[in-house]
Amino acid sequence: MSAVMITRKLRKWEKLPGKNTFCCDGRVMMARQKGIFYLTLFLIIGTCSLFFAFECPYLAVHLSPAIPVFAVLLFLFVIAMLLRTSFSDPGVLPRALPEEANFIEMEIEAANGSVPSGQRPPPRIRNVQINNQIVKLKYCYTCKIFRPPRASHCSICDNCVDRFDHHCPWVGNCVGKRNYRYFYLFTLTLSLLTIYIFAFNIVHVVMRSVDQGFLSTLKETPGTYPFKYEYILLLVCFFTLWSMVGLTGFHTYLISLNQTTNEDIKGSWSGKNRGQNPYSHKNIVKNCCEVLCGPTYPSIAAEKSSAPKDDPPLAAKLPPLASPETDAETSIVKNQ
Amino acid sequence: MATEFHNLQEMQHTASLVTKVFIQRDYSEGTVCRFQTKFPTELDNRIERALLEQTVKTLNSYYVEAEKVGGQSYLEGCLACATAYIVFLCMETRYEKVLKKISGYIQEQNEKIYAPRGLLLTDPIERGMRVLEISVFEDRGSSGSSPSSSMSSCSTAR
Numbered sequence: 001m002s003a004v005m006i007t008r009k010l011r012k013w014e015k016l017p018g019k020n021t022f023c024c025d026g027r028v029m030m031a032r033q034k035g036i037f038y039l040t041l042f043l044i045i046g047t048c049s050l051f052f053a054f055e056c057p058y059l060a061v062h063l064s065p066a067i068p069v070f071a072v073l074l075f076l077f078v079i080a081m082l083l084r085t086s087f088s089d090p091g092v093l094p095r096a097l098p099e100e101a102n103f104i105e106m107e108i109e110a111a112n113g114s115v116p117s118g119q120r121p122p123p124r125i126r127n128v129q130i131n132n133q134i135v136k137l138k139y140c141y142t143c144k145i146f147r148p149p150r151a152s153h154c155s156i157c158d159n160c161v162d163r164f165d166h167h168c169p170w171v172g173n174c175v176g177k178r179n180y181r182y183f184y185l186f187t188l189t190l191s192l193l194t195i196y197i198f199a200f201n202i203v204h205v206v207m208r209s210v211d212q213g214f215l216s217t218l219k220e221t222p223g224t225y226p227f228k229y230e231y232i233l234l235l236v237c238f239f240t241l242w243s244m245v246g247l248t249g250f251h252t253y254l255i256s257l258n259q260t261t262n263e264d265i266k267g268s269w270s271g272k273n274r275g276q277n278p279y280s281h282k283n284i285v286k287n288c289c290e291v292l293c294g295p296t297y298p299s300i301a302a303e304k305s306s307a308p309k310d311d312p313p314l315a316a317k318l319p320p321l322a323s324p325e326t327d328a329e330t331s332i333v334k335n336q
Numbered sequence: 337m338a339t340e341f342h343n344l345q346e347m348q349h350t351a352s353l354v355t356k357v358f359i360q361r362d363y364s365e366g367t368v369c370r371f372q373t374k375f376p377t378e379l380d381n382r383i384e385r386a387l388l389e390q391t392v393k394t395l396n397s398y399y400v401e402a403e404k405v406g407g408q409s410y411l412e413g414c415l416a417c418a419t420a421y422i423v424f425l426c427m428e429t430r431y432e433k434v435l436k437k438i439s440g441y442i443q444e445q446n447e448k449i450y451a452p453r454g455l456l457l458t459d460p461i462e463r464g465m466r467v468l469e470i471s472v473f474e475d476r477g478s479s480g481s482s483p484s485s486s487m488s489s490c491s492t493a494r
Binding site: 076077080081084093094096097099100103104128129130131135137145148149150163182185278279289290292293294295296297298300 | 355356357358361363364365366367402403404405409410412413414416417420421422424429430431432435461463464465466467469
């Protein structure tokens with residue numbers, strides 16, 4: 001009849017609601033659907049493996065050994081950026097705890113006054129002035145907070161994300177304040193890698209055909225089954241190239257204006273009657289520096305943040321507002 | 337008026353929570369982290385205005401220091417980029433260093449100023465940098481405060 005209480009302190013990320021999956025004790029944070037991310041990995045690693053296996057030996061011998069070396073470095077950088085984008089916290093805003101949610105509700109009700117029954121209450125919007133521009137902060141009914149400027153709620157991950165750009169299925173995660181620069185570097189270096197492989201693929205074909213004559217090149221190059229690997233490479237690179245270069249160009253444009261994809265799609269700062277972007281420094285270099293070389297924000301969700309202490313335990317009576325989720329400890333009672 | 341708590345631990349373990357007051361973010365200067373210096377009316381008879389204002393102003397200055405886009409942040413960014421951000425596995429970023437300072441500052445302020453008055457500041461990082469939460473504990477000096485009346489009106493007001 002004795003009960004054994006096992007108390008284990010819940011990590012911060014274990015308490016986080018929302019549809020994220022975590023690995024490695026909270027160091028890896030991704031969305032739930034990861035299928036397309038595995039496809040991205042497969043395409044990059046597969047294409048590069050074909051390049052290293054079939055093209056590089058010839059190029060290293062006939063041109064320069066620096067070519068495969070540089071390709072390896074570029075490939076490693078691309079993979080590092082991809083993993084960094086996919087695995088890091090995009091800037092998730094934790095949901096309001098019950099006390100905060102109630103406090104905000106009280107403020108809203110005080111501001112609205114009494115609404116006659118039958119009438120819909122006014123929409124929950126707060127206006128703030130940023131750099132002479134009125135910005136509307138919307139209330140998030142899921143997270144129970146007024147979203148900070150530039151934040152948006154991702155329905156796939158079910159979180160509010162700060163400086164929300166978009167949810168990218170190719171990296172299996174949202175792109176937000178914390179991982180935008182890694183995402184941009186990923187698209188940039190992947191474009192470079194694709195161009196590099198495409199270019200040297202063509203160089204390889206040209207050099208072989210000069211050596212041997214074009215028709216025999218088509219027949220004799222390595223991997224000559226129905227599928228000639230270098231033609232697969234050329235095809236994959238060709239299509240990847242256009243999409244990646246286009247995407248990189250688009251994000252370079254956004255960075256120079258200090259806008260997010262979300263704002264661009266919604267047309268928040270375009271058009272005459274919408275106003276000017278209050279976050280832009282009106283200087284391309286300053287905008288780029290802020291986005292790419294700005295401070296690295298801490299993750300609020302992960303355990304590794306510098307203030308891992310939870311709420312001080314309240315031993316005596318708690319007010320009715322506190323819910324079990326705010327307790328720092330979970331107890332598992334075993335009856336023996 | 338002033339309560340006679342001896343230290344932070346004693347207050348945490350024996351006092352009961354009355355309410356929580358939230359100081360919101362001040363977005364007038366953009367998305368930089370800054371808290372409003374407006375004094376919440378609920379704390380009128382618990383703490384002097386100047387003290388709270390000083391705390392909030394100091395916190396704001398810490399955040400400005402953390403988020404400053406200048407020579408050091410460029411250097412850090414470029415160095416990290418050149419190493420494919422692997423250097424962040426071994427090195428602490430400037431923001432994290434400042435956050436540690438902030439955490440120490442809040443602890444010190446709690447011990448010296450807020451706990452003796454029955455208040456407790458929560459580090460904003462624990463609340464997603466959205467609010468500065470001030471927990472108000474039972475005022476031992478006053479006779480029999482009733483914490484539940486204001487709370488029940490909150491929970492039914494949906």
